[in-house]
Structure formats: C-alpha cells, structure tokens
Amino acid sequence: MADEPGASPMDAPDQPRIGVDEWVASVEGKREGYEGLTGRLQRMWDTLPVGGRLLVFAVPAAIFPLVTTEGNVFRYGLITLIYALLALGLNVVVGFAGLLDLGYIAFFGFGAYMYGILASGHSGHHWPAEFAIPVVILAGAALGLLLGLPSRRLLGDYLAIVTLFFGQAFVVFVNNANRINFPFVGHVDLTGGANGLDNIDPLDLFGWKVTSTREYYFFTLGAFVLVMMLLYFVNESRTGRAWRALREDPLAAEVMSMPVNRLKLLAFVFGAATAAFAGTIYGAVQTGAFPGDFDVGLLITIYAIVILGGAGSLAGIVVGAIVVNGVPELLRDPNQAEWVFYVAVAVVLFARLRPWPRLAGVVAGTIGLGFALHAIADAAWPRLTDGKSGGEGALAHAVESWVLLPSRPTQIANFAFVILIGALLALTLLKDVWRTVALVPTVYLAVFVWENLLIQQTAGATRFILLGALLVVLMNARPQGLFGTARVEIV
C-alpha cells in the first residue's frame, strides 16, 4: 500500500516478492550461486543430507562437556539445550502451524511441577522416571488439548491474549496452590506456594540415577536429538504439510477441506507435550520448581530463540538457542561483558560500514573524540573523570583514560541513556554522510552509557534491555529470522 510507484520488489528485500512462484523463488537464489566464504559454507550446508546436518550439531555438542568445566557445562550447555528443547515445541505451534501461543511457558512449568508432585520429598511420592516422564508428557498434552479447546475458534490475536492470560493464571495458581482447600480431600499443599516445590528427585531411569551436570547434559542432548528427529518427520508428513498450509492461509486451508480445528489442537498438543518434557528435565536438574522461573521473561527468551533462528526452521532453533542463551550468559560477568560489548560494537561497525575509508574515519573519529573530551574534562571539571570502570583488567584500564567516568554517575548516566535511545532512533532516519557523521558521537555516547550505567546491571536489566532491542531490530531488518525463508506472495 505504501509502496512508491515503480519500486520493484528487488529494491526491497524484506518485502514479499509478488508474482513469483515459491519454487522459482527458492531455486533462483541457489542457481545464482553464493559468493565468498559464507556462500561456500551455505552451499555445503545445502548439499548436506539431513543426517549430516544433525551430526554437524550433535558431534560438537557431545564433545563440549569433555573440554570444559562443570559450571560452564551447566550455564552454556545444559541450559541452552533445555531452552532449545523448549523452542522446538514452540516452533511446532508458532513456526509450523502459525498459532501465537503466549501461554507456552505454563506447560513448561506444568511439567516441572507435575514431575515434582510425582517424585519428590515434598509430595512423598517417588515414581521412577520411566513411569513419571510418560505420565507428565501425557498430562501436558492433555492440558494443551484443554487450553486448545476454547481457543480453536479464536483468530490469531484473540488466541494470543487468551493464552497470555492462561500463562499468567498458571503463575498465580502455583503461587497460591499451597492454600487451597479441596472439597472432600481438605487442605493439600500441592505446589509449595511462593517458596516453590523443593526436594525433587533426580531422574531415575531404569535404575540409572542421573545426578551430575554432565550426565544431565548427555541425557538432555539425547532427548533433544530424539525430539528433533521426531518433529522433523512430523513436519515432513501429511500433517506437517497441512500445518504449513494452515499457517500460510487458514481460510484457503479450510476450503481445501483440511480439518483446521483438529490441526490446531494437534499443534497445541505437540507443543505442550514437548514443553512438559523439557519442564521435567528442568525440575529434576534444579531439584525444585519455583513460580518465578516461569514468567514472561522466559517466554520472551524462548520466542526470541524461535524468531531469531527463523520460525519453522529446526537448524535456526539450535543457532538461536546458542545466541540467545550464550550472549546473556557471557554478559553476566562484568569482565567478560566488557569484552563482549566492545567486540560487538566493532563487529557491527565492520559489517555495516562500507567503504573502508568511511569505516576508518568513524573509528578514528570516535577514538579522537574520546581523548579530546577526556582531556578537556580533565582540565576543566576533574570530577567528570574521577570514576572507575565497572569492569576490571587491561581493557577496563585502557577505557578509563578514554571514556568520561564521573565520580557520581547515576543521574547523568540516566539522562545519557534516554538521549542515547533518541540518538539511535534518529540515526535510522538520517541518510548517507549525515549518518556517518552522527555515528561518531552516538558510538561514544553508547560507550559512555555502557561504562557508567549498563555494566552495573549486566546480570539483570541490561541483558533484557538488549534482548528486547534485539527482537525489535531483528524484526525490522529480517522479519523471517536468520534461517527462515522469505515470504513469497503469489498473486
């Protein structure tokens, strides 16, 4: 609608290509050939059979715990795998069937709590995992069906709000379910309330007690590969094709006599079962289930994984999980965060700025501006340079003589943060030379805000701010995600 006349689809890569057949669009790109190193990698990836693609991921994943510490296996390995498993289930609902399910995390929480009720010191039952896991998965699937029933008549956005409310209701419920008086049974402490359900048994699979982090890692890896293969085959089947038809155009799918309601319910059930399974593992790993673990933050994280990788793409999920879990984990430690920040800024500048004299100009200009401001401030208002960098080590020391670090930064940094957001937004409106010129103070301002404000909160707010910004930027730059295929509209 807003297109100027004469703007051909080739000018706007993020627009759907009109009038091109889907098959033509997918083959056209391949025939043109990819260029450079990334192109060669892309071609190798395209020719790889599915089993080979799985090995590309599974072999490094299996080697990973053998070469690093227990803590790293947990933070980078196990949590990433659990998130990836969760994302697999969400991908069925959002990526394959195109239903916007915002209550998805409730199923994850349900799995953890259900397993905790079946096997923990809290409830007094101690079911072995070979019985508990199928029961949890079935119960999760049943809950998915239950939520799906009132939802199947709803259009996309209504579904979103009902499921979002459901997720919220779940958190309220587990937070208070220790105080419910059931009819006939009387008072039962089901979930431990706000303190959570503790003392959950480790998984006990046919006598194999899974206890150490490494064992859990390998168990989860196995589970992930299994679920991934299962979902791959489901997606290639008749049902998978029907889901994709439903995603592209529900009305057309219905006219083609596809059982739309049943397909929606099936997608819900698959998603819920996968999430409940992931929840079981999570509960066993944590030896507890806590209401705070299942709130909107996790939901957005999992959505970020699915969307970043490209909804509908299984390979994208693995990459998405590694990026979305790995980067915030790297940010947790201020020293690492320092490096991550500067490397990220450098990478973005190097990737986006062409030709190279312009890049060199921006880098030199930023460095020069920093030293100039620092020298002026040092002479005139020494209080502006008295502070310390939040990080430690060589990089932080280098930074201290370049960035303004006020001795009491809170207020000025808060204002700078707001100005920085304005500057970044304004940057997107500027053109050509002006953008390059404006880039210099903006980068310096970003560094200033980072050193004075963001780095203190790397374990909390900062990671989520970056995650939220990442989602917005990614949607604007590449709505189909990293591995997704661009939409083709046939007219």
Added chain:
Amino acid sequence: MNWGLFWDLTVSGVTLGSVYALIALGYSMVYGILKLLNFAHGDVYMIGAFVGYFALQGLGGALHPSAAAWIVVTLMFIAGMLGGGMLGVVIERFAYRPLRNAPRIAPLISALGVSFFLQNSALLLFGASFRDYGTFDLIGAKTYHFGNVYLSVPQVLTIVSSLALMVVLTVLVARTRIGKAMRATSFDREAASMMGIDVDRVIASTFFIGSALAGAAGVMFGLVFGQIYHFMGFLAGLKGFTAAVIGGIGSIPGAMLGGLLVGLAESYATGYLPQGSTFQNLYVFALLILIILIRPSGILGKADVKKV
C-alpha cells in the same frame, strides 16, 4: 446483605474500571486501525505514571507543592498524557511502521520486544522499589458520602476525569475531520489512502491519542492507589486488553463497557468469591473465556465478515 461492603466494592470497581477502560480505549483504537495487538501499551501506561510522578517531584513534591493542589494535579495529568502520547508516536514510528506490510506475527514480536525494553529500561532508570505519589499529603484524606456510598477525592477525580476524556474522545471520533479520517482508515486503509487521506499521519495521531489516554490512566492509578513500579504495566495492559476484547475490540463504547465490567468483576471477586483476593485475576480470566465462548466478537463487537 451487607450494603456497605457492596457499595465499597462497587465504588472501587468503578474506579478501577475507569482506569482499565482508558487503557482498553488505546488498545481498541490501535487494533481497529492496524489490526495490531500493541503489547507495549501497558508499558506506555507505566511510563505515563512515572512521568506524572516526576512532574509532581518537579513541582516540589506532595508535601510542599509549589502551587495549589488542583493546579499540580492538572499539570501532572498534562505531563503524563503528553509523555505517554509522544512515547506512543515514537514506538509506532520505529517499531511498527517499518513492519506494516510484513507478516502478522512480525509486529507482534516487535511489540513484545518494545514492552520488554521499556519495562527493563524503567527498572534500570527508576530502580526496583515502589514510588509513592503521596496523594494524602497532596489532596488530603477527605471523603464524600451519599448515604452508604463513600467516595474519596482521588476516586471522584478518576471517575469524573475518565468520563470527561471518554466524552471528548467520542466527540473527536464522531465529529472532527481527524476522527472521520480515523474511521475511514480503520474501515479500509487502502481505499482511505486513495481518497487522499494521509494514512501515516492518521495512524500516528491514533497512537498519540490512545497512548495519551494510557498516560492519563497511569497518573490516575498513581493518585488512587499511591504506589507505582516498573512492572505495573504488564498486568494492567493485560486487563485493559481483556476489557477491549470483552467489550468488542475496535469498538469505542465497547472498550468503556468492557473496562467497567472487568473492574467490577475484579472488585466483586475480591469481596464475594472464595479466596477472591488471591485469585481475582483468575476470575477475570474465567470471565474472558466465558464471554469469548458466548460471543466471540465481544459484547458490542460486530462479527467479522471475511470477503474472499
């Protein structure tokens, strides 16, 4: 029956309902015109509450205001509405406009990202602690009563000013040029742009009006309930949207009715239903499910006719 309790619950329900109705109006207007579920709307409300708070601090704080109380409150409302409105326009310009022709899910995810960004930015800038408006110090603890019905000054203020805003909005949409353009755009965007309506401007003004109402709602909440915090927008936004859906999304009287219903339901649930104060949100959720099952397009909504 305890009529005193009943009237107390009714008054607090209507107060809460006015706040929800103002939020629901913004949701409903944006949805009507863009078919976009603006998840960041609740956080605009939160920012509006904070802008009102800082306006109060700027005017000397609740204990020593630099002008008469009614001037301070008016200025707070103006600040909250302007702040919310401008934030809404900026969000639309940078997070939604580039995605207007993208698949439906893209702007939704973008909206989730904006919501998350605003919440955590507020956490970073304002801290995790509650901020107190100090209404008693500013306005006093005076109450009006009619028979059994007791009303505090902020409650009267909230109900009256939200009614006034709704009247203004209704007149604006029904009688003015920009209102006509809005209705045309929401009816058929493409046709409206062919008739020479600047659709981008109309959408931006819709966002401004809707977000200004949310900002006003934020200030009202602060005045009535005293405390504001960075996460308050999430649940309020959820309830505002629930109200919009219950009333019939896209319909302005529907949003008002829905807001009132949700507020009353929540208030009565707290007073009358078993363990209502803990599970009030679940009862509102149940109401939503019930109404959607009976009337999928809301109480005052028109059923969607799809032409192929």
